[in-house]
Amino acid sequence: MSSSVLFLGTGGARFVVARQLRASGGMWMRFGATQIHVDPGPGALVRALSxxxxxxxxxxxxxxxxxxxLDHSSDVNVIIEAMTSGGFRRRGAVLAPSDAFDFEPVVLPYARQFVERIECLQPNSGPYMIGEVELTTSSQHVHAVQTYGLHFAHAGLRVAYLPCARYSDDLAAxxxxxxxxxxxxxxLRHxxxxxxxxxxxxLACRVVAEVRPKVAxxxxFGTKMLEADPPRLAQALEDELGVRAIAAYDGLELDLETLVAAAA
Ligand SMILES: [Zn+2]
Ligand SMILES: [Zn+2]
Structure with missing residues (x-):
């Protein structure tokens, strides 16, 4: 079975999210039979179902x-209830940095009882097994709250997600x-x-140049990024680096194996 990522949202920053210039439902990832919802922000459930x-x-x-x-977590309790049939079928896992559970928690205590497993992510740790997927975390990003990059591995395919972070050469390395x-x-920013x-x-281009993935x-996106025309910027980067570069849009679904094979 193949792997894919579906973008239920491609908006970031308060202004874009508040006006829903782009949706903010996060990513729905499929690796073989394993399905993972990453960063379910405002509207995640509605976007998933529609x-x-x-x-x-x-x-x-x-x-x-x-x-x-908020733009990564606001719908987490809603998705927990949906995942567990309103809490009547105890199943599934929630993995998040520990401050999502303890200090000003976003994962509500009542909803935690509905899931089979709660996992506090630590920096540079894992693999955390999710079905057939191995998830490992990056070092802690420089961001206002505990933030980790997510590395998914499944059947020889490696997919990295770099969420919000201040740039540093260490980050790229x-x-x-x-x-x-x-x-x-x-x-977020242009x-x-x-x-x-x-x-x-x-800075995102600098990361891509350093990492040189097959597909970026x-x-x-924040407002200024949207105004700068992400597909045009991605094309220019692709021409410059020879790395397949894609600007995501709401509802875009990428067949990862096909993309990687075509880029190789
Ligand atoms: Zn964000
Ligand atoms: Zn953030």
Whole structure:
């Protein structure tokens, strides 16, 4: 069986999310028979159910949060209830940094009882097994809350997700060392003079140049990034580096094996 990622949202930053200029439902990943919902932000359940064909939360094996910011976690309790048939069928897993469970928790205590397994993600750790998938975490990103990159491995395919983070050469080297086939990066900002805890487009390009995945996919766009035309930027990067580069849009579904094979 093949692997795929479906973008239930490609918006980031408060303004884009608040106005839903792009949706914010996170990613629905399939690795063989294993299904994982990553970063279910505002509208995640609605986007999952209204996709054609619909994603079925009762088939989910796990929900994974890269970090607890609202645009990545607001629907986590809703998806837990949907995954567990309203709490009547105890199943599935929730994996998230520990501050999603203890300090100002976003995963509500009542909902935790509905799932079979709760896992506090630690930096540079794993593999955490989710069905047939091995998940390992990156080192802790520089971001306002505990944030980890997520590395998924299944049947020889390696998929890395770089969520929100301040750029550093260590960050790029950390992802390069994992040699992902597919690298999904959140690029909130187009350009910025001030140092912020998010990647800008030039810094995202620097990460891709360092990691050199077979396929780079960009999402989680802020207003200025959207105005800068992500598909045009991705094409320019692809021409420059020779790395397949894709700007995600809401509802985009990527067949990962096919993409990686075509890029090889
Ligand atoms: Zn975010
Ligand atoms: Zn964040």
């Amino acid at each position: 996709h054609v064909p619909p994603c079925n939360p009762r088939e989910l094996d796990a929900i994974v949060l890269s970090h607890k910011h 950390d992802y390069a060392a994992r040699r992902p086939d597919v690298l999904i990066l959140n690029v 350009r910025d003079e001030a140092l912020v805890d998010h990647l800008t487009w030039p 996919v960009f999402g989680h």
